[in-house]
Amino acid sequence: MLVSINMRQTICLVLVFATTYTFGQNNIEKKITLTGIEKIVGNFQWGDVTLKNYEGSELIVEGDVSINLGENNDAFSLETKAEGNVLEIHASVEDFKSLPSYLVIDSDRGRSYRKIEKTDDLDWKKIRDEFGSGQSYSMGPLIEISLTILVPKKLALVIETEYGSMEAIECQNPMDLKSKYGHLMVNLPARMEEDCQFESTYSFVDVSCPPNAGYNLLLETNYGQVYSNLDLNIDKKGSVDKIFESKIIGTLNNGGSPLQIKATYSDIYLRMKT
The missing domain is CATH 2.160.20 (Pectate Lyase C-like)
Structure with missing residues (x-):
């Protein structure tokens, strides 16, 4: 068991999230x-x-x-x-900064990707209707x-x-x-x-x-x-x-x-x- 060895009254949990994109890999x-x-x-x-x-x-x-x-x-x-x-x-x-961006959608239906041309053009209602509930989003290059x-x-x-x-x-x-x-x-x-x-x-x-x-x-x-x-x-x-x-x-x-x-x-x- 790991024990705190200073006197601060803080309880912390470390959560490590790994995101894996398995498409189009190059071996180097x-x-x-x-x-x-x-x-x-x-x-x-x-x-x-x-x-x-x-x-x-x-x-x-x-x-x-x-x-x-x-x-x-x-x-x-x-x-x-x-x-x-x-x-x-x-x-x-x-x-x-010049790379294309993607919208990553995690929902109860799994993970989906959508290439973004302009963030202003995103129809969030349509996205929610299409991908269902329990959604989280991230945007940027993958x-x-x-x-x-x-x-x-x-x-x-x-x-x-x-x-x-x-x-x-x-x-x-x-x-x-x-x-x-x-x-x-x-x-x-x-x-x-x-x-x-x-x-x-x-x-x-x-x-x-x-x-x-x-x-x-x-x-x-x-x-x-x-x-x-x-x-x-x-x-x-x-x-x-x-x-x-x-x-x-x-x-x-x-x-x-x-x-x-x-x-x-x-x-x-x-x-x-x-």
Whole structure:
């Protein structure tokens, strides 16, 4: 059971909604040489990103892209650039504001899509009559991007996502991971000696630690809670518990590698790996 380890009287439920458009997907795969590279800096504007280690010597980006049910898949851009010992990778949707919009209708009859030419031309009464009750609507380009990044161990990772979530699965790398609007989930490996920083601005951060791992901890949130089922040694003098600021300084298993976690507007979950 996860227990709140600050004093705020708040009960929160995390609900994760996944929207999947299964039409018109493009499979992508890109391999990038890492000769002389010591750090990977990535910026992913759209889509969900999963990070994994593998035994190869290249960086591999693979996944699926669907933009407007396949109509605008060519708007997806994946660019890389090497400067010195740093590889930069940038994924975006070009001319996003110029893409066609769709009306997505969820009702008791299922999910339907309707391409929108002008929002002023929508006949809402006709739409309600056609699609029935229990409706919810969303409008905009339909974007589903799911990328997996395979990276060798030990390379430093500095990765940001904007409109998607991120997951790191047992990566033995120094990691500085940030997600702006999506959540961040991290499953740490059994042997982890690298420095790590994990942050989400508007969603939660969930980190699973091996039972015997040692860390020097800094956990911060402004508008959320910190939950843990681990036996933390908290520095009460250095920690802060205010209405709009919660900072927990402490150690796990007598300390070890630095582990910093921040969720500005949501919650932090620090749990034992099972």
